[in-house]
Amino acid sequence: MSEGAILTEAVAVPDSADNPDPIPVSPIPAVNVASVPQRSPLRYPGGKTWLIPHIRHWLKGIEPRPKLLVEPFAGGGIVSLTAVMEGLVDRCLMVELDRDVAAFWHAALRHGPELCDMVQDFEPTREAVDALSQHVPETVLEHGFRTLVLNRTRRGGVLAPGASLIRVGEGGKGVASRWYPRTLVRRLSDMAVYAHRIGFCEADGMVMLEGLLGQIDSGCVLFVDPPYTAGGKRAGRRLYAHNEIDHARLFALLAETKADFLMTYDRAPEIEILVHKHRFHAVRVLMTNTHHARIPELVISARQVFHRVSSG
């Protein structure tokens, strides 16, 4: 199975005539995520590979081409990497609070060749992974490598406390089933070509946004993908070590900014109220997750980015 095949698929859901939904369906066609280039070396829980066609549509519609994309909750960074590597923006700035994830980005962007060597030399046995997880890293390179190994050997790529190792995995290969050294080296090497255009900052994305918003000019755009914890939802708490977000404050900050933004959320009544309050636009996309559960996601913006082209 390709890595993409385990990811989610976005499909449009028609409204029934007698029960129209106030949030329109996104007109962007369903995407097979296996067909979208996987550029991030991380298997990120809540990763937005499925959103890439929406991201392309959004950024291609902005004239002139944005100079800077800021991603305050970067995680696996698929949106930032794709935007830079496909020439949709000049540069990106990824911001992430998690120390382990931050160490990975520092290592990948500043020590790419050494990280590639470590990936090639590693034998992902259960013992080796256990030993690595107990080792206290002495350098950012060691720390970043440890994050990459744990991310690719734990179930669902979850790094938060309590995450367990892959047991059976793909083809019965256990912890090694998602460790593809050649693919990882290729993604790291591809990224290194663009490293001078990719900024990374270990920081609180909310604090960064508060400081940045007044200074933002029209050449800057924001992609905002916070942990989904509105309305007491637990997914975001289980998946990420950092998950406390003041959602109302985040919406208020975005309502103040002149920067064009795209934000994603799962569909919760609290979020719909905030969308309405700030007169934002939202479209919905139905996700099928790895457990075949259907989860509606919202793609939110200040202006109408995704025009409805048909009713179903």
Ligand SMILES: C[S@@+](CC[C@H](N)C(=O)[O-])C[C@H]1O[C@@H](n2cnc3c(N)ncnc32)[C@H](O)[C@@H]1O
């Ligand atoms: C939904 S995930 C982002 C996934 C990402 N868009 C991707 O495609 O991989 C949310 C991320 O926000 C991070 N996070 C949580 N609180 C944060 C904060 N206050 N500042 C910065 N990052 C934060 C989490 O560690 C997690 O990596």
